[in-house]
Amino acid sequence: MTNKDAYRLVLEIIAEIAPDEDLSDVKPEINLRDQLDLDSMDFLDIVMELRKKYGIEVPEEDYSHLASLNSCADYLIPKFKSVSA
Amino acid sequence: MLNSRIVITGLGLTAPNGNTLSEFRENLLAGVAKIEVLDMRYMGPVPAGVCNFEARKYQKRKEIRNGTRAGSIGIYCSREALADSQLDWESFDKSRAGIYFGITEHGNVETENEVYNISQFDYDTRYWSHHHNPRTVANNPAGEVSINLGVTGPHYTIGAACAAGNAGLIQGMQMLRLREIDFAFAGGISESIQTFGIFAGFKSQGALAKHEDPTKASRPFDVARNGIVVSEGGAVYTLERLEDARSRGAPIIAEIIGYHINSDAGDAVLPDSVRQAECVRAALAMAGLQPDQVDIVNTHATATPQGDIQECKALGEVFADCPNTYFNNTKSYIGHAMGAAGALELAGNIPAFEDLTVHPTINIDELDEECKLPNLVVNNPLRIDKVDCILNNSFGMLGINSCLIIKRFTE
Numbered sequence: 001m002t003n004k005d006a007y008r009l010v011l012e013i014i015a016e017i018a019p020d021e022d023l024s025d026v027k028p029e030i031n032l033r034d035q036l037d038l039d040s041m042d043f044l045d046i047v048m049e050l051r052k053k054y055g056i057e058v059p060e061e062d063y064s065h066l067a068s069l070n071s072c073a074d075y076l077i078p079k080f081k082s083v084s085a
Numbered sequence: 086m087l088n089s090r091i092v093i094t095g096l097g098l099t100a101p102n103g104n105t106l107s108e109f110r111e112n113l114l115a116g117v118a119k120i121e122v123l124d125m126r127y128m129g130p131v132p133a134g135v136c137n138f139e140a141r142k143y144q145k146r147k148e149i150r151n152g153t154r155a156g157s158i159g160i161y162c163s164r165e166a167l168a169d170s171q172l173d174w175e176s177f178d179k180s181r182a183g184i185y186f187g188i189t190e191h192g193n194v195e196t197e198n199e200v201y202n203i204s205q206f207d208y209d210t211r212y213w214s215h216h217h218n219p220r221t222v223a224n225n226p227a228g229e230v231s232i233n234l235g236v237t238g239p240h241y242t243i244g245a246a247c248a249a250g251n252a253g254l255i256q257g258m259q260m261l262r263l264r265e266i267d268f269a270f271a272g273g274i275s276e277s278i279q280t281f282g283i284f285a286g287f288k289s290q291g292a293l294a295k296h297e298d299p300t301k302a303s304r305p306f307d308v309a310r311n312g313i314v315v316s317e318g319g320a321v322y323t324l325e326r327l328e329d330a331r332s333r334g335a336p337i338i339a340e341i342i343g344y345h346i347n348s349d350a351g352d353a354v355l356p357d358s359v360r361q362a363e364c365v366r367a368a369l370a371m372a373g374l375q376p377d378q379v380d381i382v383n384t385h386a387t388a389t390p391q392g393d394i395q396e397c398k399a400l401g402e403v404f405a406d407c408p409n410t411y412f413n414n415t416k417s418y419i420g421h422a423m424g425a426a427g428a429l430e431l432a433g434n435i436p437a438f439e440d441l442t443v444h445p446t447i448n449i450d451e452l453d454e455e456c457k458l459p460n461l462v463v464n465n466p467l468r469i470d471k472v473d474c475i476l477n478n479s480f481g482m483l484g485i486n487s488c489l490i491i492k493r494f495t496e
Contacts, residue, residue, distance in 0.1 A: 019146040041151065044215045052212060 001080050003028070006073035009080075010046070013053070014038070017045040028069035050076070055083050091258045092494060093338040094330050095172070095323035097165025098432050099158060101134035101316055101419045105165070110436045113444035114466050118300040118418040120314055126201065126281045128288075132299040133278040134316025134420035143233065153195060153220050154276035154317065156229030158425075159186060162321035163230045163270045170323040171336060172268065174234075183266035184227040184240035185256040186321070187249025187273035189424035189481065191242065192221035193280040226274045238266050242274075246481025247385075248346065249273050250320065250427030251489040255344045257324045267329055272321040272428035279317070283423075287313055290354065292389050294420075303421070304448035305386035305393050305414045306456035313387045314420030320428035339435060339491040342474075343372025349484025356392050361399035361486050365478065368488035369403075377407040378474055379490070381443055383434050384414045385478040386456075387421050394455045396478065401458060411460045411469060414446040427479030427487060437472045438493045 011023050014036070021036050032038055043066060050056040056079045058066065065075035096106055102119035103109030112119070123133040140149050140157040143164045149157055163184070167174055199217050206212040222228070227240040239260070245252035250273025257271025277283045287293040294312040296302035303314040330337055345367035349357040369376060382400060386393040404410050415430035422429050437443060445462045452463065473493045480486045 017147070017150070019150070037147075041215065042147075048212070048214065052206075 001077050003070070003073040003077070006076050006080070007069045010069060010072045010076070013046055013049040016049065017042055026069060028073070031067045032069070033067075054080065056080070087262050089262050090327035090340060091261050091324055092327050092330050092340045093322050093491070094325050094335040095166040095168070095170025096320070096338060096432055096435070097162040097167070097169060098318070098320040098429055099136040099138040099161055100318045100422065100429055100433070101136055104136070104138040106432060106436065109433055113415065113418060113433050114442060116445070116447050116464070118303070118447060120299040120302055120420055122299050123278065125284055128281055128284060131284050132294055132296065132302040132314045132420070134314060134318065134422065135278060136317050151216055152229050153225055154279055155188070155191060155226035155274050158276060158317065158319035159226035159230045159274045159321065160233045162272065162274070162319040163234060166270065166321045166323045167234070172323070172333070177268065179235050180237045181267040182236045183238045183257065183260050183269050184230050184236055185253050185260065185269060185271045186227045186242045187245055187251070187253030187424050187428065188226065188242045189246050189249055189275060189277060190244070190283070191223055191225055193282050194276055195220040197280050197282060230270065236270070245346070245485050245487065246483060247421065247423055247426055248479045248481040248485045248487035249424040250429060250431070251344065251477060251479045251487035252346060254322060254324070254341065254428060254489060255346065255487070257322070258341055258344070261324055261326050267325070269324040270321050271324050272319065273425040274319040275317050275423035275425040277315055277317060277423045283315055287315065294388060301448050303388055303416050305384070305388040305417055306397070306446060306453055306461065307449045308451045308453045310388040310390065310393065312389055316420035316422040318419065318422035318425040318429050320425055320432045322428065337494045339438065340494050341489065342492045343368045343374065343490035344488060345371060346485065346487045349486070351484055353483055356395040356480055357484060358395040358398040360484065361396060361478070361480060362403050364486040364488045365399065365403050365476070368476070368490050372490045372492070374474060374490065376404045377410060379404070379407070379410050379476045380469065380472045381434055381437055381475045382410060382412045383430050383475065383477045384412055385426070385480045386414050387416055393453070396480070397456045397458050408460070409469075411443045411462050411467065412458045413443055413462045415444070417447045427477055427489065431475070431477040431489065431491065434475050434477070435491070437475065441468055441470070441472050443467045443469060
């Protein structure tokens with residue numbers, strides 16, 4: 001799995017939970033909340049969808065890793081790998 | 086202060102057969118019922134009244150997804166009512182507005198959905214949504230409106246079973262008279278068609294309507310009536326003290342002149358005509374009216390075999406010698422919109438102040454002998470000489486009765 005793969009999976013989830021957002025130009029290095037209208041409940045939605053779709057658990061102390069697409073990729077790629085292994 | 090005159094200055098609604106007052110009224114006069122067949126989870130096909138208002142008009146898709154159907158109905162109706170009131174909302178002090186919605190129930194839909202959701206995950210509660218609590222708190226529909234409109238005054242719901250629509254209006258009126266607020270969004274809201282539990286409960290009680298043609302399933306007073314058609318809907322009124330409405334040059338739709346709520350203190354589900362008659366008489370007394378001064382009585386009748394008879398008994402007694410009082414029923418078109426019913430059905434009759442026409446009760450092939458109210462307007466609209474006072478009945482489970490009287494506005 002590449003960073004771009006991880007971006008795509010996260011953006012697919014965001015497209016579901018925030019369907020009004022334009023996701024065509026999300027900058028991977030910039031915090032998602034600085035580019036998109038996302039609140040704390042939306043991040044809980046991301047956590048829930050990762051659990052439902054991919055069986056990935058994100059404990060509360062790790063929520064900060066979901067801040068940007070880059071940090072999501074760094075944090076989630078090992079988890080995707082261990083789930084699919 | 087406690088006797089301030091309270092007037093209706095705006096109205097927004099959604100009913101299965103109309104998303105504006107004019108569309109609703111047009112269909113009530115044309116005899117257009119709108120009931121569909123829903124494929125209800127665990128139950129299969131059931132008749133139900135479904136609203137088709139445009140939720141996106143006032144909400145983002147995310148807000149619709151995260152909120153509740155009741156919230157969307159409340160927002161749509163409140164926004165429409167606000168526009169109708171012509172209030173300059175931008176400059177209005179939002180801490181002086183209050184939101185009071187009657188509801189029959191709230192939270193069944195969302196809880197059933199979550200239980201179904203976790204059933205797909207072997208009942209693992211880790212999959213239970215964090216949206217569940219904000220969706221199911223009892224103030225939900227009023228709270229969603231508060232957020233949408235930026236109302237920082239009070240918001241809450243009034244749980245009053247199917248008497249709730251009137252109860253919401255009464256609460257708004259009382260808070261205006263107490264000067265707790267200057268502007269009320271008041272009425273009733275229901276999302277009940279999305280919960281199988283309501284349908285299954287009525288079915289187990291022998292009170293769920295069935296008919297091969299869904300538009301004929303809701304038939305109050307007909308001998309072949311066999312129960313309730315559950316519907317969703319909402320009606321929100323903007324209420325103000327007369328002096329405030331007058332000083333801003335507001336359009337005045339009608340004045341609320343009387344109301345009453347009482348309790349049967351008897352059976353949990355069977356209605357009590359004695360208490361219903363007491364409720365109507367108390368509302369008349371508050372309004373300072375004799376029964377024969379009421380022009381239109383909009384009945385509560387839900388098309389249950391017993392309920393309709395009890396209400397007719399109560400009304401037959403109160404309005405025994407009133408040759409110019411006419412009776413109708415709105416559920417025959419739209420089913421029973423539960424917590425919205427009283428407010429919505431009253432709304433459908435308000436244009437009678439202008440067109441002097443009583444919309445009929447439809448779906449009567451053979452009138453039940455025990456429901457033969459004098460001057461029951463059946464199947465065809467009736468133009469009458471004057472419409473100055475309209476009385477609405479709404480009754481609910483656990484024996485709660487409500488009655489509200491409005492009057493054509495005159496100085």
